[in-house]
Amino acid sequence: MPIPADGRFNLAWHCLGRQARARGGKIALIIAEDPDTMESWTYAELDAKVRRLAGGLAASGLSKGDRVMIRAGNDVEAVLAIFATIAIGCVAQPASPMLTVEEVRALAADSGAAAIVLDDADPAVRAALASLVVFDHGDVVRLAAESAPADYAPTAADDPAYLVYTSGSTAEPKGVLHGHRVVIGREPMHADWLGLTGDDVVLHAGNINWTYTLGVGVLDPFARGATGVLYAGPRDPGVWPRLIEATGTTLFAAVPSLYRQALKYGDPSRMWPTRLRHGVTAGEALSPDLLAHWREATGTGLYEALGMSEISTYVSSRPDEPVRPGSPGRPQRGRRVAVLPVEGGTDPLRPGEIGLLAVHRSDPGLMLGYWNRPEEEAAAFRGEWFLGGDLAEFDADGWVWHRGRNNDIMNAFGYRVSPLEVEKALAAHPDVADVAVAERTVSGDVSVIAAFVVGKPGRAPDEAALLAHAAARLAVYKRPRRIVFVDAIPHTPNGKVSRRLLPQLIA
Structure with a gap:
């Protein structure tokens, strides 16, 4: 989908408002506490709750562009808070519930957050963030049920939508700011990595504050009219085969280490007769031996992708062609990707030459920039190319081979x-x-x-x-x-x- 000619575009409307009109009765979201305890919401239900919560947030005094930190786990209130914040033109700032009070305070101070949504009423966090407007779990439930609904704001595609923090080259995390257009920028991965259709049920094993989970587990299914599944239960490496079976999952997303744990502690034979079509993986390199083990145990494939918070995934293997074990794949169709010399210059290297993997500035999935980090932002670009710090080379067939990092990021x-x-x-x-x-x-x-x-x-x-x-x-x-x-x-x-x-x- 291209960006509209007038530049107007709202991510929350694209994912929920649009889908509520087209397929309001379809299940959009499933939250699973365990394989036997699940709740689900249709697109119409999510759309109504998001617009009511958006009205409540707006009535509290939030204005366009205000940052709203959302420190919550995988519950429906977190999903509602993220989309309601974006719906009214504010900037959602998902944050891990694992962060300490000190880390939460530092991120809120760096972003200049105006409000915070908490999954509990932790008094220590409330005291540390006394300068912010605080919405707890009960507030979100009440506002989503009782407030007068708001319309989706007429935001521009380049307006900020969400802010995520990632480790950078300094001792402090840096904010990566994405625009409403990011959901359009994710479309190349639907065919060239996920194999995603509107009939799919997508289970992501991560937490919604992580860009991998927010994107693949929520934004992508909603954008295609599919169903997203999030797990909200206790850590249990053996739960995934049972959850895949119970939810009718067709696409499973996780990091390689979780696939390894699922094979070791779960019962992968339960995946064989299920609807699972394949799994996708990112965040870590997928080793050839894990790929082979998964195929043998489940009879399904694994498709790897390479990406980062600033651009999500842009190189991946594809479900419609054989993978090359050890390679994360090829550039997704529609993206401009090159390998540039480490020492400088903008002329792409030839196949077989190792350099810095780069994405063209014109990609709609690329971040708007680093939050209040102009020097780091300037250093990340070379001419019209964004450099993420990955060392790589192309082979003669256009496959990318990752050769490590050009910095110390772990x-x-x-x-x-x-x-x-x-x-x-x-x-x-x-x-x-x-x-x-x-x-x-x-x-x-x-x-x-x-x-x-x-x-x-x-x-x-x-x-x-x-x-x-x-x-x-x-x-x-x-x-x-x-x-x-x-x-x-x-x-x-x-x-x-x-x-x-x-x-x-x-x-």
Whole structure:
């Protein structure tokens, strides 16, 4: 779908208002507490609740462009809050419920959030965010039921719709701002990765605050008139085969490590006679051995994609052609993707030459920019190309082969984590003289964060104390899983931490 000629476009209307008119009685969303406990909502029901909640938010004094942080898990109130915020022209700011109070406060301060939606009435969070308008779970339920409905705002395609925070090259997370047009920019992946149609039931294993889940689990199904399924139960690696069977899932989305866990702890034979057509994966590299194991156990395929918060996925393997194990695929049709020289220049490299993977600035799925980070934003572009930091090469047939990162960003279970952010938190401990963190491969394609600590003279740092210190300051996925005490941190000749050498210090 092209952007309308007049530039007017509202993401929430495209996903819900439009679908409510065309297929109001169809199930749009399923929230599953477990395979036997599920609730569902039609497009007409979601549209009505979103417009009422939007009216309530507007009546509270929110204005176009205001940021609304939404710190919630996978419940319908989170979905309603995101779409209602966008519907009235405000900017939704999804945030992980795993974030600490300190992290929530920092993100709210950075974004200048005007309000926050909480999944509970946590007094500590309320006290920390006393300057914001707070809507708790009960407020959302009440407003979505009782408020006068609002119309979808006549926003422009380039107006801000949502703001997500991701780890950058500094010690602080940076905001990635997307426009209403992002949902149009996602359309190339519907055919060239998901194989998505309006008849599909899409189950995503992640949390809605993650762009992978928000996009594939909610935006894409709604945009196509399909059904999205989110899991809101306790962590259980064996639940996925049973949930796929119970919900009639046709497309399953997760990170590779979760597929590995599902094979190990679940009963993959339950997927064989179900409606499951295939799975899709992103966030981590899909190893050839996991791909082969999944195919053998379930009789279905896995299709990989490469992307990031700034552009979502733009390279992927396709359900209508054989995959090449070890490659994330080819550029999705309609996207302009190139490999540029690491050292500079805008002339694309030839097949077989390794450089920086780049996406053209004209892509409607590309972010509007980094929130209040003009220097980082300028550094991410080279001429008309956006550089995400991935090293890659094309082969002669146009397949992309990933060759690592051109920076120190870590990948822990699909989450991008800045080592500087973790180091900053640990360095605040009184027993730490110096610290560096790095990824450590523990098995196959699974890696965790390890911290290497130099203690202060005369002090005896304790691993449990340091891990507790980190837990009080960092979300679960950012925390080191192991502390390694060392005499000194290795550095490169120019004085930077040599993260490549850090894993060698583990006995």
